[in-house]
Amino acid sequence: MPSSIGILLVGAGFIADVHSAAVAASSRAHLAGIVDADPGRAAAFARSHGAVPYTVDLAEALAWPNVDAVVVCTPNDTHRRIGAQVAAAGKHLLIEKPLATTLADARALAAEFAAAGRVLVAAHSHRHHAYGRAVKEAIEAGAVGRPRHARLAILGGWIWTGWDAWAADPVRSGGHALHNGVHVLDLVTWWLGGDPVRVFARGRRQTAAELRIYDYLEMVVEYADGAVSVCEMSRAHRPGSFGLRELLVTGTGGVIRQDWDGESSFLHTEGGTGLVPAAGGDGFTAQFESWLDAIGGAPSAMPVADAVRAVELGVAVEESIASGRPVAVGAAA
The missing domain is CATH 3.40.50.720 (NAD(P)-binding Rossmann-like Domain)
Structure with a gap:
């Protein structure tokens, strides 16, 4: 190169x-x-x-x-x-x-x-944002022993660009589980280090009944070793400027926890209430540099197999919501 x-x-x-x-x-x-x-x-x-x-x-x-x-x-x-x-x-x-x-x-x-x-x-x-890396590094260092449970919620508002926006079209986006839910599904699976075997999920059209996708998701993932993750992803919360994140990882030897306000501070202005952006580094810049490292021969921080698995989980979530039943990972199309 x-x-x-x-x-x-x-x-x-x-x-x-x-x-x-x-x-x-x-x-x-x-x-x-x-x-x-x-x-x-x-x-x-x-x-x-x-x-x-x-x-x-x-x-x-x-x-x-x-x-x-x-x-x-x-x-x-x-x-x-x-x-x-x-x-x-x-x-x-x-x-x-x-x-x-x-x-x-x-x-x-x-x-x-x-x-x-x-x-x-x-x-x-999110694998490259400071909080995502910090949790993974702590788990690998033995901070929680053997991880058994993860909870991750990323909640916020979203101003859709219009009712005809491609992101709100389930055919073009694949649905919210594939468009945004894959962030949390990939992250908790990466943290726990297990093989997902079953997904059970539900979704709501929270912003408006006319919305063609579910903009609020609850997702439970079970793993082959018995670990479980519980995830929430929302683009329906109001006010739209107020984004929240909660995470909890428990294991046989400890707990990692970050409360929703643990990385930021309140900001009250004439425009409403929000959070001061966290000084956690630029995940996109770190991601780009990691990709260049991989081009140069280093191991990829986001292996292709993990990207395929994230799609597999997202598709399973959409099918679970549609059927109202748990879906075996790998059984979804």
């Missing part, structure tokens, strides 16, 4: 700004170009990022000589098709979670990148 890795960004939506900032902060990479289906949005993004090349044609951009790796920030239902193009072009890929919207597609992408000998990483950014 060159001394500075050329990054092609695919998709110029709001999350692209976060990823492009991670690229700009790195001494090992640079933004080589942008692809977006909307030519006006692609041009505007390119102008605001140093007049980099832009196009609406992914195949054209993948052929640019200075493109070494790709960051994909497009809707979930496009991941399979775009990922296949990137693998065929022989480029490394960091793709927004979920890896795909079906287990079959996730497995196919994993196989294609393995065959191409290129690094595939799904952007499960």
